[in-house]
Amino acid sequence: MSSADLTSERDLPPEREATAKGDVAPERDGPRDTGMDDASLHRWLARTWRTPPGIIGALSSVDHKVVARRYLITAFGFLCLGGLNAVAMRIQLSGPQRGLIGPDLYNQLFTMHGVTMMFLFAVPIVQATGIYLVPLMVGSRNIAFPRLNAFSYWIYVSGGLFAWVSFALAMAPDVGWFAYVPLSGPEFSPGKRADVWAQMITYTEVSSLAVAVATIVTVLKQRAPGMSLDKIPLYVWALLVTSFVVVFAMPAVMITSTFLILDRLVGTHIFNPAEGGDALLFQHLFWFFGHPEVYIIFLPATGMVSAIIPAFARRPAFGHLGLVLSLIAVGFLSFGLWVHHMFATGLPKLGASFFTASSMLIAIPNGVQIFCWLATLWDGRPVIRTPLLFVFGFFFIFVIGGLTGVMLASVPLDLQVHDTYFVVAHFHYVLIGGSVFPLLGAAYFWFPKITGRMMSERLGRWHFWLAFIGFNAAFFPMHLVGLWGMPRRVYTYPAELGWGNINLFITGGAVLFFLSFVLFAFNLVHGALKGAPAGDNPWDAGTLEWATSSPPPSYNFARIPIVTNVEPLWAEREALPVATGLRVDVRELLISTVAEAHPDIREKSATPSIWPLFAAIAVGGTFLYSIFTPWAIVWGAAPIAITLIGWFWPKDTPEDEE
Amino acid sequence: MAFAAASVLSLQGCAGWQSALDPKGPAANELAWLIWFFIGLCSVVWVLVMIALAAPLLMRPPRRTEPLMLDASADHRKLRVVVIAVGLTAATLVGLTLLSFFANRTLAAIGSNAALTIRVTGHQWWWEVRYEDATPSRILTTANEIHIPAGEPVRLLLTSTDVIHSFWIPSLAGKLDLIPGHMNVLDIKADKPGTYRGQCAEFCGAQHANMGTFIIAEPRAKFDAWWNDQLQPAAAPTGDEAKAGADLFLKRPCVMCHKIGGTPAGGTVAPDLTHIASRQTLAAGTLTMSRGNLAAWIADPQGIKPGSHMPVVELNGDELNAIVAYLEGLK
Numbered sequence: 002m003s004s005a006d007l008t009s010e011r012d013l014p015p016e017r018e019a020t021a022k023g024d025v026a027p028e029r030d031g032p033r034d035t036g037m038d039d040a041s042l043h044r045w046l047a048r049t050w051r052t053p054p055g056i057i058g059a060l061s062s063v064d065h066k067v068v069a070r071r072y073l074i075t076a077f078g079f080l081c082l083g084g085l086n087a088v089a090m091r092i093q094l095s096g097p098q099r100g101l102i103g104p105d106l107y108n109q110l111f112t113m114h115g116v117t118m119m120f121l122f123a124v125p126i127v128q129a130t131g132i133y134l135v136p137l138m139v140g141s142r143n144i145a146f147p148r149l150n151a152f153s154y155w156i157y158v159s160g161g162l163f164a165w166v167s168f169a170l171a172m173a174p175d176v177g178w179f180a181y182v183p184l185s186g187p188e189f190s191p192g193k194r195a196d197v198w199a200q201m202i203t204y205t206e207v208s209s210l211a212v213a214v215a216t217i218v219t220v221l222k223q224r225a226p227g228m229s230l231d232k233i234p235l236y237v238w239a240l241l242v243t244s245f246v247v248v249f250a251m252p253a254v255m256i257t258s259t260f261l262i263l264d265r266l267v268g269t270h271i272f273n274p275a276e277g278g279d280a281l282l283f284q285h286l287f288w289f290f291g292h293p294e295v296y297i298i299f300l301p302a303t304g305m306v307s308a309i310i311p312a313f314a315r316r317p318a319f320g321h322l323g324l325v326l327s328l329i330a331v332g333f334l335s336f337g338l339w340v341h342h343m344f345a346t347g348l349p350k351l352g353a354s355f356f357t358a359s360s361m362l363i364a365i366p367n368g369v370q371i372f373c374w375l376a377t378l379w380d381g382r383p384v385i386r387t388p389l390l391f392v393f394g395f396f397f398i399f400v401i402g403g404l405t406g407v408m409l410a411s412v413p414l415d416l417q418v419h420d421t422y423f424v425v426a427h428f429h430y431v432l433i434g435g436s437v438f439p440l441l442g443a444a445y446f447w448f449p450k451i452t453g454r455m456m457s458e459r460l461g462r463w464h465f466w467l468a469f470i471g472f473n474a475a476f477f478p479m480h481l482v483g484l485w486g487m488p489r490r491v492y493t494y495p496a497e498l499g500w501g502n503i504n505l506f507i508t509g510g511a512v513l514f515f516l517s518f519v520l521f522a523f524n525l526v527h528g529a530l531k532g533a534p535a536g537d538n539p540w541d542a543g544t545l546e547w548a549t550s551s552p553p554p555s556y557n558f559a560r561i562p563i564v565t566n567v568e569p570l571w572a573e574r575e576a577l578p579v580a581t582g583l584r585v586d587v588r589e590l591l592i593s594t595v596a597e598a599h600p601d602i603r604e605k606s607a608t609p610s611i612w613p614l615f616a617a618i619a620v621g622g623t624f625l626y627s628i629f630t631p632w633a634i635v636w637g638a639a640p641i642a643i644t645l646i647g648w649f650w651p652k653d654t655p656e657d658e659e
Numbered sequence: 660m661a662f663a664a665a666s667v668l669s670l671q672g673c674a675g676w677q678s679a680l681d682p683k684g685p686a687a688n689e690l691a692w693l694i695w696f697f698i699g700l701c702s703v704v705w706v707l708v709m710i711a712l713a714a715p716l717l718m719r720p721p722r723r724t725e726p727l728m729l730d731a732s733a734d735h736r737k738l739r740v741v742v743i744a745v746g747l748t749a750a751t752l753v754g755l756t757l758l759s760f761f762a763n764r765t766l767a768a769i770g771s772n773a774a775l776t777i778r779v780t781g782h783q784w785w786w787e788v789r790y791e792d793a794t795p796s797r798i799l800t801t802a803n804e805i806h807i808p809a810g811e812p813v814r815l816l817l818t819s820t821d822v823i824h825s826f827w828i829p830s831l832a833g834k835l836d837l838i839p840g841h842m843n844v845l846d847i848k849a850d851k852p853g854t855y856r857g858q859c860a861e862f863c864g865a866q867h868a869n870m871g872t873f874i875i876a877e878p879r880a881k882f883d884a885w886w887n888d889q890l891q892p893a894a895a896p897t898g899d900e901a902k903a904g905a906d907l908f909l910k911r912p913c914v915m916c917h918k919i920g921g922t923p924a925g926g927t928v929a930p931d932l933t934h935i936a937s938r939q940t941l942a943a944g945t946l947t948m949s950r951g952n953l954a955a956w957i958a959d960p961q962g963i964k965p966g967s968h969m970p971v972v973e974l975n976g977d978e979l980n981a982i983v984a985y986l987e988g989l990k
Contacts, residue, residue, distance in 0.1 A: 104867075104966055105965065105966065108864075176862075181822075181861075184862070184863060188821075189821060274839045274840025275839075280823060280839055280840060281838065281841070315726050316729060317726065320738070320741065345861070346838060347838070350763055350767065354763065358756050361752040364752055365745065368744070372741045372744045373741060375711045376740070378712070379711075379715050380730075381715070381723035382722045383716070396708065396709075404701035407701065408694070408697045408698075410759075411697070411755065411756075412759060413689070413693060413833060414694060414762075416690070416832075416834055417690050418679070420860040421860065485677065485678040485680065486829040486856075486858075488859070488860045489862070490862040491868035492868050494868065495871075498677055543726060
């Protein structure tokens with residue numbers, strides 16, 4: 002095992018020496034991993050990095066893996082709830098003029114379905130996967146800003162509960178996940194339903210922003226020595242680009258929802274045409290977020306595909322640079338397409354045509370990605386295991402969704418299919434094909450890392466075929482029924498339009514698709530309890546998360562690896578070279594330079610704290626209260642301030658030594 | 660499997676009277692052609708991608724052993740293939756962009772010489788239809804059913820007084836939103852006489868699903884006769900029951916919202932009932948026009964269209980029958 006002792010290189014910049022005062026010096030001279038034998042190193046690190054015992058300890062955890070696991074389980078729970086919404090809607094639509102569900106409940110159901118799937122499932126689950134994997138893949142001991150990360154989870158879970166408790170009380174939003182004004186405005190949505198939408202959006206996006214910031218800093222500053230920009234794994238690139246998109250897109254929807262609640266709560270007239278406001282402004286703001294949102298969900302999935310394909314094709318991804326540039330291009334272009342959601346609003350024709358061109362343009366970097374993955378697979382007979390099956394499913398389904406997306410990009414064509422079941426089919430092909438199928442593949446792929454056990458391959462194949470057939474049976478016919486004139490968001494339809502049979506068929510497919518998730522849940526539980534032990538690297542994959550044990554210890558890596566290749570485990574078959582020099586008695590991270598990932602400084606990582614939970618309760622309470630009165634902001638400021646002071650209270654040891 | 664089933668289903672559904680694939684006017688024709696062209700091209704692209712995906716599985720090349728041992732010349736060849744594929748993708752997309760641009764121009768030209776202008780105002784959950792005319796006495800207001808002369812372009816001015824709706828008759832033209840504070844212009848033309856169904860396409864609240872509309876295209880002479888008929892004040896009630904109904908209509912809350920031309924009833928927040936019995940449907944396409952449906956609708960609007968703004972008016976059986984008898988006579 003070769004080792005580079007960083008203390009002799011750049012670890013201690015000269016100015017650090019100059020400022021070091023007598024009382025700080027002993028603190029800095031705690032035990033380090035340099036030359037320490039493995040057994041005592043593990044003992045030290047385990048004690049330093051452990052999550053404290055007991056309930057308070059669990060609630061104080063700042064371990065990225067613990068937080069990510071909670072996120073994953075919660076998001077899966079919301080997926081099931083959102084799926085149940087969908088099944089209920091499909092049963093109502095299985096025949097014309099069915100009286101099972103009335104418009105009041107139906108409108109809540111489709112709103113909750115959209116809100117849950119977009120804000121409580123898709124975005125959180127892709128971010129949570131990143132919270133788990135990114136620090137491992139870049140060879141760090143924890144995510145940046147671990148308390149902020151813990152805070153984000155509490156905010157997310159309280160936002161989700163807020164929405165679902167409202168639903169249980171029959172006061173869930175019923176204005177669609179997009180909540181267009183004037184329908185969601187004070188005049189046409191009296192009561193609290195639209196307020197629930199507005200505040201729930203604002204605060205789940207706070208959580209999303211927090212994770213994005215932590216991810217960006219982790220990727221840019223905490224990479225293992227040697228992981229220069231060209232050696233960052235594609236999955237990590239995808240999460241980095243996604244996080245930047247989150248940072249620029251989420252504020253747009255937070256402004257939208259905040260303007261809406263201002264209109265509703267304190268009588269501003271931002272969206273009220275009668276008072277000089279404008280209803281279309283809402284749509285511009287919303288879709289300026291809403292379109293990038295699609296890519297926030299899709300880009301991490303492309304990262305998963307880029308991680309799974311090399312492992313089973315037995316070679317590094319073809320066109321690594323092309324794939325990275327495509328990710329970045331998609332990230333930028335995603336902000337230039339929002340108007341294609343608004344072609345039917347009667348915008349000037351020439352301006353709309355510009356957005357046809359930009360919407361077509363984004364197909365090019367997506368095409369580059371598809372072609373590079375195919376080229377990676379051409380090199381040899383791939384090893385076909387469940388994760389790769391789901392990637393094949395992804396190709397089959399997502400390419401259809403992408404191509405129907407090209408159809409929607411055309412202004413005149415869109416005017417026929419906009420707001421019909423054709424669009425419902427399109428975006429389910431994009432989101433389920435483009436994101437859920439890769440996510441399911443990723444679940445099979447990384448489950449062994451998270452739990453130390455394998456999921457059943459046999460059940461996995463059953464799961465795949467059930468999901469694949471169920472999905473296509475449910476969603477493909479929607480293209481047709483949309484072209485036959487069936488609009489979205491209708492709770493029923495007349496018999497004489499002839500949509501009955503096809504809708505019954507769709508409902509059958511939807512039930513099948515739902516059952517595939519029941520099978521998946523069984524496979525998850527079965528694997529976690531009884532799966533075969535996985536070992537560190539069951540797929541013989543090449544990235545750093547496979548270098549540590551399964552599940553990883555609280556400190557991730559006993560010694561920080563040094564990266565020499567984009568697939569470091571393939572390049573260093575015997576053992577990874579490691580860097581030493583980090584303290585073992587306090588939580589210390591190695592901070593590296595942005596481009597070259599030269600080791601730069603050592604930085605403390607935050608210790609467990611209960612304050613993020615308290616802060617989240619204070620913030621959540623304020624938001625909840627604010628749907629009733631604007632004074633909530635005033636009264637809520639005090640507890641929020643107290644919890645934040647507790648959170649940031651100066652410690653008796655200097656926080657950042659180096 | 661899904662595809663086989665779907666294609667069987669597609670054969671039976673194409674005849675639907677609300678289908679974008681069954682065009683009855685020049686705009687929908689152009690769009691149907693565009694839809695089929697895009698579908699054809701996209702299918703070819705999809706099949707090519709699937710062939711490329713299946714190739715390494717079907718050709719069964721040897722499995723790779725050493726992941727980092729890459730054949731540089733093979734990768735170089737692949738790079739060339741990828742670059743060509745990206746080039747073809749870009750060229751295709753440019754082509755499709757131009758195609759859609761020119762299709763848009765074709766659509767814009769359809770209504771350039773429209774002689775008739777109709778203002779359509781969206782309401783929760785019905786359509787107010789006003790025929791504009793330079794002579795004020797010829798301005799006509801009706802609801803939900805839009806009569807037009809066949810073979811002539813007609814200009815629709817679309818707006819809303821409450822929330823956003825979207826006007827869509829798939830067999831004639833693409834949809835366009837009705838937005839409060841905005842006025843959109845949609846030109847339509849029906850090639851032949853016929854009844855073309857459409858419905859609101861933008862979610863507009865509780866009864867979005869029951870906000871249907873019809874375009875009824877007729878030969879010019881028949882259309883002119885219809886317009887003249889509709890300009891007449893309401894038919895006077897004949898028979899005792901109908902007379903009692905007319906009386907009740909004015910005494911009960913009906914009069915607060917509805918207008919019946921030639922009577923004191925002048926409400927404008929609900930559909931104009933001057934010639935209600937001449938329409939084919941009730942409650943924006945929810946029920947077909949008949950004596951029984953009229954009675955059902957008046958007796959239980961919230962059961963038929965839950966959440967609609969038509970309140971339940973307490974009427975006994977005789978009163979209900981009287982009002983229905985009166986309305987039934989308003990041809």
